[in-house]
Amino acid sequence: MTNPTAAMLVIGDEILSGRTRDSNLHFLAGQLTAHGIDLKEARVVSDDTAAIVSAIRALSASYDQVFTSGGIGPTHDDITADAVAQAFEVGIDVRDDAKAILLAFLDARGAELTQARLRMARIPDGATLIDNPISAAPGFTIGNVHVCAGVPKIFEAMVTSVLATITHGAPLLSQTLRVERPEGDIATPLAGLAARYPMLSIGSYPFNRDGVFGANIVVRGHDGAAVSEAMMELAALFPETTK
Amino acid sequence: MTNPTAAMLVIGDEILSGRTRDSNLHFLAGQLTAHGIDLKEARVVSDDTAAIVSAIRALSASYDQVFTSGGIGPTHDDITADAVAQAFEVGIDVRDDAKAILLAFLDARGAELTQARLRMARIPDGATLIDNPISAAPGFTIGNVHVCAGVPKIFEAMVTSVLATITHGAPLLSQTLRVERPEGDIATPLAGLAARYPMLSIGSYPFNRDGVFGANIVVRGHDGAAVSEAMMELAALFPETTK
Known part of the structure; x- marks a missing residue:
């Protein structure tokens, strides 16, 4: 069983300058995992047409679905729509249905459809x-x-709406065991476990908190029975661990 | 004046599955900006040798400096060092100085240099x-x-140590004005300002908080006098704004 694949493209100088910390990738990653779509790659590029066009083309050709965030507002630095049109080699213009949506919203607030908003x-x-x-x-x-x-x-809101329209796979199941031992002590038995369960992905994510070295061992897969079985083996390997 | 450029490569399934929210990109972005190095792109790839090799090659060829995070521990999913060796087409082996550093650290803690740690x-x-x-x-x-x-x-700690050894540029200066008006109302005068200051980057970052639509206008550049001058014009354009 192969799940659909996806990539994300975050567009914005503010992320690369350190001004803003992106949170959209983390949200999308969680949603895609829950929907059985494998997020394989993410990229962050600046507000630069050539960079956006090139990333859109590369990701669109490599993955089943691509989600972009940023750059579709009314200001001069919002160039995503034009860059996407260029990437797909199609025209771009004001569209009546999109204009009607803006007008209805603005009318209700007593605001004007300025030239900038029309963008x-x-x-x-x-x-x-x-x-x-x-x-x-x-x-x-x-x-x-x-x-x-x-x-x-x-x-x-937009991602939620898109996810209702695209093909999903089997959701990725995961279970975690927290082991308060340095990774160097657990690596060998862990590699053995990973070799016995090639259909699962077994990751080790080290931490170092208040002087304690440890790792969260995460077992992931589409087969719930295999995940549970591997977790039982894991718990037996490291019986002294705390969850 | 052209600043050195940089890219970041985040390596790890845990970011793409939504399990962990990456914080290293945000840290690196802030540090590079302060040191006058322009972070132009970031990528996140999974623990997959082909994906890492291909990203390393692409980023290394396109930018002056590349920083990677993740995948250099002792467990089976730590494959970054081998992938980097492959990307550069060089050999890889246990090195005496690195081994001595590990041994000294482990000896002091009464821990063993296991086969896994030797990786x-x-x-x-x-x-x-x-x-x-x-x-x-x-x-x-x-x-x-x-x-x-x-x-x-x-x-x-590693980034701090690397930054002491590489060429810096002029730090990027920035000032921000918070405008409590929807972007559609400010876009036209803002575009005019951006056109008058081609040496600056003027970004508009919209927010929507408690029903208030507004934007943070960020003026960035290497020329402090130009940044201040543009900020004064900006404040005159939107006199009612709150900082």
């Missing part, structure tokens, strides 16, 4: 809109690329 | 070691690639 109705030819329940300006899907807003609440 | 002394040919003041097992630099641990405290 948010620019949609690449052939794309379908992604609903934005927070601030109306839609995202869009073109080919296998889902273009979402960067503001976390809006990103999360 | 952490495997260093690609031609690399120089990066000091690990927390748990001894060194990182290494080969070519323009700095291979660091994934545990945040160790990653941070």
